[in-house]
Amino acid sequence: MDRLLKILIVDDESSQRTGLAGMVKAWGMQAETATDGGDALEKLETYNADVVVTDLNMPRMDGYELMKTMRKEGNSTPVIVVTAFGNVDTAVRTVHEMGAYWFLEKPVQPNVMQTLLRRAATHNGVSKEKVTLERTLQYKGSLGEMVGASPRMQEIFSHLQQAGPSKACVLISGESGTGKELVARTLHMLSPRKQGPFIAINCAALPETLIESELFGHEKGSFTGASERRAGCFEIAQHGTLLLDEIGEMPMLTQAKLLRVLEDSKVRRLGGKAEFEVDVRVIAATNKVPDDAVKGGNLREDLFYRLNVFHIHLPPLRDRKEDIRAIAESLLVDMNKKHGVQATDFSPEVIQVFETFNWPGNIRELRNVVERAVILTRQGTVQMSALPVNLQAKPLAAAAAVGVAASAASEPDGSLQLPMGTTLEKAERELVMRTLDFTQQNKARAAEMLGLTLKGLQAKLKEYEA
Numbered sequence: 106m107d108r109l110l111k112i113l114i115v116d117d118e119s120s121q122r123t124g125l126a127g128m129v130k131a132w133g134m135q136a137e138t139a140t141d142g143g144d145a146l147e148k149l150e151t152y153n154a155d156v157v158v159t160d161l162n163m164p165r166m167d168g169y170e171l172m173k174t175m176r177k178e179g180n181s182t183p184v185i186v187v188t189a190f191g192n193v194d195t196a197v198r199t200v201h202e203m204g205a206y207w208f209l210e211k212p213v214q215p216n217v218m219q220t221l222l223r224r225a226a227t228h229n230g231v232s233k234e235k236v237t238l239e240r241t242l243q244y245k246g247s248l249g250e251m252v253g254a255s256p257r258m259q260e261i262f263s264h265l266q267q268a269g270p271s272k273a274c275v276l277i278s279g280e281s282g283t284g285k286e287l288v289a290r291t292l293h294m295l296s297p298r299k300q301g302p303f304i305a306i307n308c309a310a311l312p313e314t315l316i317e318s319e320l321f322g323h324e325k326g327s328f329t330g331a332s333e334r335r336a337g338c339f340e341i342a343q344h345g346t347l348l349l350d351e352i353g354e355m356p357m358l359t360q361a362k363l364l365r366v367l368e369d370s371k372v373r374r375l376g377g378k379a380e381f382e383v384d385v386r387v388i389a390a391t392n393k394v395p396d397d398a399v400k401g402g403n404l405r406e407d408l409f410y411r412l413n414v415f416h417i418h419l420p421p422l423r424d425r426k427e428d429i430r431a432i433a434e435s436l437l438v439d440m441n442k443k444h445g446v447q448a449t450d451f452s453p454e455v456i457q458v459f460e461t462f463n464w465p466g467n468i469r470e471l472r473n474v475v476e477r478a479v480i481l482t483r484q485g486t487v488q489m490s491a492l493p494v495n496l497q498a499k500p501l502a503a504a505a506a507v508g509v510a511a512s513a514a515s516e517p518d519g520s521l522q523l524p525m526g527t528t529l530e531k532a533e534r535e536l537v538m539r540t541l542d543f544t545q546q547n548k549a550r551a552a553e554m555l556g557l558t559l560k561g562l563q564a565k566l567k568e569y570e571a
Contacts, residue, residue, distance in 0.1 A: 109133070109134065110135065110155045110156070110222065110223070111134070111135045111137070111153060111155050112129050112135065112136050112137070112154060112155065112156050113136075113137050113139060113145060113148060113152060113154040113156070113157045113158070114129070114136060114138045114158050114159075115138075115139045115140075115141065115144070115145040115157065115159035115160060115163070116138075116140075116159070116160040116163070116187070117140055117141055117162075117163040117164060121160070121187075121211075122138045123138070125158065125187075125213065125218075126138055128215055128218070129222070132219050132222075134222065137152050141165045141166050141167075142159070142163060142165065142166030142167060142168060142170050142171030143165050143166040145157065145159065145166075146171065146174060149180065149182070154182055155225075156182065156183050156184075156226050157171075157175075157182050157183070157184045157185070158184075158185045158187060158222075159171055159184060159185075159186060159187065160186075160188065161186060162189075168186060172204075172205060176204065183206035183226075184206055185205070185207050185208070185209065185221055185222070185225060186205050186207070186208040186209070187208070187209050187211060187213060188208060188210060188211065189210070206225045207221050207225070209221070227297060227300070250287060250290075251284065251288070252428065252431050252432050252435045253428040253432070254427070255425040255427050255428050257420050258428060261288075261417060264417055265288065265291055265417070266295065268292060268415040268417070269291070269292050269294075269295025270295060270296055270297065271296075271415075272386055273414040273415055274367070274386070274388065274389070274411065274414045275289075275292060275389070275412075275416075275417060276352075276388075276389050276390075276391070276409075276412045276413045276416050276417070277289060277388065277389070277416075277417050277419065278390070278393070278394065278395055278416070278418045278419070279390075279392065279418060279419030279421070280392055280419075280467055281392045281466070281467065281469070282467030282469030283419040283420070283422070283467045283468060284468050285350065285390040285392075286305055286350065286390070288417060288419065289303075289305070289346070289348040289388045289390065290303060292388060293345070293386075293388075296346070296386065298344060298386060301342070301343070301344040301346070302341060302342050302343075302344075302345035302346075303342075303345055303346050303348070304338050304341055304342040304346070304347050305348040305350060306319060306320070306348070306350065307350045307351055308349055308350060308351045308353075308355040309350075310351075313359075316355065316356065316359055317359055317362065318331075318335065318337065318375055319337060319338060320338050320339060320359070320362075320363070321337040321366075321372050321373065321374055321375060322334070322336045322339075322340055322372070322375070322377075323335050323337075323374050323376055323377075324375065324376035324377045325376075326376065327374070327376025327377075328376070331375075331376070337372065339366065339372045339385050340372070340383065343384060344384050344385075345385065346385070346386045346388060347385050347386070347387050348388045348389075348390065349363075349387060349389045350389075350390045351390065351391060351392065352390065352391050352408075352412070353391045353398040353403040353404045354403075357405060360404070360405045360408050361405065364407060364408045366383070367408075367411050367412075370382055370383055370384065371383065387412070389412045391404075395413065395416070421464075421467055422464040422467045422468055422471065426460050426461075429471070430456055430459065432468060432471060433451060433471060433475055434450070434451075436471065436472055436475040436476070437475060437479060440475055440479040440480075443476075444476075444479060446479055446480070446482070446484065447483070447484045448478070448479045448482045448483065448484065448485065448486075448487055449484075449485055450487070451486065452487065452489065454488075455478075455487055455488065455489060455491075455492065458489070458492065459471070474493065474496065477492075477493065478491040494550065494553060494554070495553065533565075534569055537565055537566075537569075540554055540555055548562055548563070
């Protein structure tokens with residue numbers, strides 16, 4: 106940790122207190138001392154300790170009562186119990202019943218104590234972060250940077266909270282743009298590895314000839330162009346988290362080598378002779394249905410089972426439209442900070458469009474639309490005029506489409522319903538002609554709304570004239 110750790114040492118024996126305090130200061134930490142449990146509680150009111158180290162047998166208030174009172178008062182600071190040989194059974198009971206972090210026998214071994222203090226402080230930081238995120242989830246329907254109050258997102262948040270602090274592999278699935286990397290980063294921030302690196306690699310973006318070098322590294326001269334030794338992602342992500350995005354695009358031979366690394370926690374650079382241990386949590390993501398990827402031969406079955414300890418599936422935005430407004434408002438805040446502007450909110454018409462559009466590009470597409478709108482608006486309420494043309498036209502186009510044919514009806518989401526028996530040719534012609542009517546015969550705009558090139562639209566009009 107970068108900041109100075111604060112340790113509270115509680116012992117009724119002066120020599121024990123001063124001796125341990127001296128060691129703690131020599132390790133670059135801050136030490137405060139207390140003579141018994143009552144004194145410790147008074148010190149804790151003003152001294153924000155990262156770890157408490159306490160003896161058990163003390164006058165006025167012993168270590169057991171100290172922990173019991175701390176627990177009752179909601180103080181979750183980790184406690185290390187230091188005890189004499191005859192009190193080991195009591196210490197074990199204290200750990201189990203009162204939730205002490207660890208216990209040590211006197212005399213204390215300095216290297217063991219130093220390691221435990223740092224681990225306990227790290228555990229304390231992760232616990233506080235988790236509590237903060239849980240409170241945010243409870244009151245705001247969000248977890249870290251993720252937003253969503255819908256039942257499906259609440260379930261995902263629950264899974265993240267359970268999986269985050271563990272070392273287990275996680276497989277994240279979902280369409281492109283649903284936020285798989287954001288989920289991976291949230292898992293990283295919920296884990297004891299949050300102080301370590303988070304490294305993301307897109308398996309689909311790397312040539313087959315380079316992906317192994319990117320993952321495992323290489324030695325100088327291991328292949329043409331390898332002019333120097335290079336560390337791979339596993340080395341760079343040491344004591345952190347590695348996200349393997351689009352795992353189904355990884356070559357099968359590389360998948361076999363990855364499986365070996367996951368099982369042994371050892372890596373060998375390309376061209377290297379020796380293996381070395383790595384401590385990396387692996388998270389994988391795919392925009393395919395994992396079972397289909399296995400059946401289709403794109404993902405090894407044994408690798409799938411190794412990665413699929415936790416499986417988190419992200420629904421597309423169209424299946425959780427009740428979250429769209431909250432997501433858009435969160436993005437509005439982010440974009441104001443990014444571009445130094447002061448867009449305040451969205452007009453009711455804009456919100457209606459957001460909530461009825463199907464968002465084929467999911468949150469990534471919504472983010473782009475909000476960013477564009479914020480830049481154009483700069484100050485005040487985001488109006489329809491700040492949206493792309495296809496979204497500006499949506500409500501009016503839906504209304505105009507009601508008149509495509511006497512037998513046609515508009516659905517609540519603005520889509521067009523035609524009776525059974527309508528030919529594809531007739532439906533297409535009516536849609537094209539009504540779109541032209543709506544744009545007042547502006548062919549370029551009609552082509553854009555229909556997803557055609559201008560030449561493609563002109564070709565269709567010629568067909569209709571024939």
